[in-house]
Amino acid sequence: MxxxxxxxxxxxxxxxxxxxxxxxxxxxxxxxxxxxxxxxxxxxxxxxxxxxxxxxxxxxxxxxxxxxxxxxxxxxxxxxxxxxxxxxxxxxxAEIEPPRLRAPRSPRSVPRPVAPADVLALAEEVADEALEPWMAARDWALLLLLYGAGLRIGEAMALTGRVLPLGETLTVQGKGGRTRIVPLLAQVKGAIDAYVAQCPWAMAKDAALFRGLRGGPLSPTLIRRAIRGARARLSLGERTTPHALRHSFATHLLGRGADLRSLQELLGHASLSSTQIYTAVDAAHLLDVYRHAHPRA
Known part of the structure; x- marks a missing residue:
């Protein structure tokens, strides 16, 4: 080009x-x-x-x-x-009627992890629709956190100002009251720091980290609704949800060589059997690669 x-x-x-x-x-x-x-x-x-x-x-x-x-x-x-x-x-x-053209569609298939490039496109699309610049920074940071640290949406919403200032790890309260420590990627930390710097509400220790328009805790329903709209505009599958970003985190780590025990700790699973589902997902992904790449497949 x-x-x-x-x-x-x-x-x-x-x-x-x-x-x-x-x-x-x-x-x-x-x-x-x-x-x-x-x-x-x-x-x-x-x-x-x-x-x-x-x-x-x-x-x-x-x-x-x-x-x-x-x-x-x-x-x-x-x-x-x-x-x-x-x-x-x-x-x-520019007051020019855009030519009628269908957006490229992602193929429908059995559940698969969201590709990293699609995660970023989704996060950008959600942020672009925000009402205020600080809300755009918030949505961008939140979606990067779900994918970059494998958090459940409820775990992210439960974070408070006590996590600030951010370090290299984040302490998360998970299901059943179990606490775990997850690494915080520099890109995720930078996105959260940028949101905090723009947020018009004071980050009190006992107040929600992610805030709504009027300063109260951000509702998970609003994020789910924003993702539904963004995935439709981007022609992503209906299974592209906040929880799908956590699944993608796990599947991509497993594909890069993470062992199941470490993955269990990062996800906060009480049982290893809950983590083993990702071996099946990764195997399905490998089968797709094989079918598309092998000359005799």
Missing amino acids: TPALPHPLAARWAAHLADVRRRSAHTVRAYHATADRLLAFLRGHWGEPVTSTRLAALTGADLRAYLAARRGEGLTNASAARELSAVRGFLEW
């Missing part, structure tokens, strides 16, 4: 997102980059500079060619759907 160079139209779109729509800095950067990529692609695709007048003549075939180029760079279906959503937003801002 033609290298994305700064384009004045993309810059004005980014300014609109930041100043009028009050989107988070993360979202503005991502959408600005998408607009720059689209305009750079069209310049090469059409062989001429892209003006507002020329852009108004964009066709479905042009957009399909752009998405095909992006998919050739390794985009997943969910990421491609998100890219298309950002492009539509950009075109609508």
Whole structure:
């Protein structure tokens, strides 16, 4: 794809997102980059500079060619759907009717872990729909925590200001009152710190870490609803839920060589038999890889 160079139209779109729509800095950067990529692609695709007048003549075939180029760079279906959503937003801002085009669909199948790229696309999509920048930072941090530390949604909601300041680990109260310690990835810690810095409510020791619009504890129902909307827009399966992020954490760790006993401790399972389900999930994933990759499968 033609290298994305700064384009004045993309810059004005980014300014609109930041100043009028009050989107988070993360979202503005991502959408600005998408607009720059689209305009750079069209310049090469059409062989001429892209003006507002020329852009108004964009066709479905042009957009399909752009998405095909992006998919050739390794985009997943969910990421491609998100890219298309950002492009539509950009075109609508420019008062251009977006060509009718279906978002790429993720194939329906038996339960599978959510791919890391799809986890990030999901978290970004949920954050983009937040009412305020601090809420976008909150949703981004929460979903990264569920995937990056394998927490249940209830465990994350039970965290209070006592966990601050964050260190390299997090103490979690799980089912049956069992306490466990989970490592905290630098990316997850950074996301939570960024949310805390933006949150308008004081982080008292006995107050919920993740807060709602009016300062009370955030409701898990709101997060589940936000994920349902995001997964529909990204064409992810119905089994993409907050708990699916915990399953993905476990399955991806197992696939990278984690042993069952360590995984049991990280997940807070009372019995090893509860953890052994992930060996079946991982085996199913390996079978998929085999079927798609083996020349005689």
